[in-house]
Amino acid sequence: MPAKIIAIVGPKGGIGKSTISSNLAISLSDLQRRVIAVDLDLGGANLHILLGVKNYKHTLDDFILKKVDNLSEILIDTDIKNLKLICGGANIPDIANMPFQQKMKIINHLLKLDCDTIILDLSAGSSFNVIDFLLIANQQILITSPESPSLIKVYGFIKSTVFRMLNFHFKNIDAQDGLEILSLAKDTDTNPNLKTINGIFSELIKTNEEAVKTAREIISKFKPHIVINMVYKNEETRAGNVISTMLKQYLNVSSSVITAIPADEMVRRALFKNKPMMLLYPGSPFSLAVKKLAELCI
Template sequence: MDDLKNKFWAIGGGKGGVGKSIMSLMLGTSLSRQGKKVILVDADLGGSNLHTLTGIRYPMHTLADFINREVEYISDVIIDTPIDNMRLICGADDILGIANPKYTQKTRIFNALKKLDADYIILDLGAGTSFTSVDFFLYASNKIVVLTPEVTSIQNAYGFIKAALYRRLNNAFKEYPECVELVKRASASVKNDHIDSVEKLKAALSSIGEDHEKTLTAVLDELNIN
């Protein structure tokens, strides 16, 4: 279990052009030079370009082949890179709708990735707060948010982390409608009846049940948010 926990790293952030793909490539290169088996996954399905950064102009296979069941195993779309010990699963942006795979398709991808023979799997995420980017981010046990010292980048990074938190909380409380409603009030931008802090959300959940407050605390610890 610990090996699986340490295996996945997600590189995300709300804004495009801040260096997520460069960070993914640098991390993968560093690990591969230490003799680790690394697989980079270009999870920016709507604007993939990680293959270009690795010197691959026209990838023969992409993640779309697996999503569309043109191949049976995800290992069939892995390609070699010029860097020893580092392989790549390319994203795809040439198929309409590929940027928004269904939940069942994402689950199939996650289950397949877990079975790959690699010491580290690095997920290079797309910009924005789409369910696809957020779900890939939440799937990985190890998470890095990339930003630059610009107001827009900081705002987008904050928005990305916030979206990930509320997505995770919605899943955690899906069996408890009252809790989901509180999370909705916390995530809404409307000032009226808005829960504007984690402490207020914690207090509101505690009023429903102590276990719900503990669930929130566990999620905050998981995402390292305070």
């Protein structure tokens, strides 16, 4: 059976994405899953630090530069049972903007890895590389904090993802009318009727009813899991309802689950010690919340 791929992205930097990725990987390994954590935060790799890995021979750079033939050759053993790591590249200039062919090569080799679960720790932002790695996953987890700037970033990221999905789809079925409408929808000041996905479909259905039908089916399968991190007060969890409503209203996207992870001073202590929270403070509020998240990922 192929490995389950879980992609984790935080469109806004500094919201604890990699901290959650590393501890989720540990929690899943505790549940007897054979886990491979892959650091795809291209240009800003730090997953090895968060997992306490100090010595490693290979990174993703070696695969990209063809020093090895397979991703399995750059797997790093961690001190954690059932958990291996692919360390992110950092020494190739402009690696974050890798060519499409290189990206597809990485994707094809990811699908061949022998394990139960693959955790992809993706870069911040909404570049095509980030979105394309996200879309190969069986489960997409989007990390946000309760503050408005972070929520706006998440919404913008998901909108970019939906447009990317539709662009791929319309190209595959040679729906030029769909591609033209998508292009017009980028300027909603001039085309306010295209501000929502329903508005786009209402325009497209005039010329291509079948394209609308299949596009709706594709979007209906995209159900990102929203994680609100660093929650100080219970009322801050309402941010999840706000973003969920916006996604449904404007993009026709239903979030599968909304999970809240409490702010926890122990996280800073673990970061200073370069040790995973799940190992240092397994009973902390953060660790307990990540354990619940892991159970939802099985």
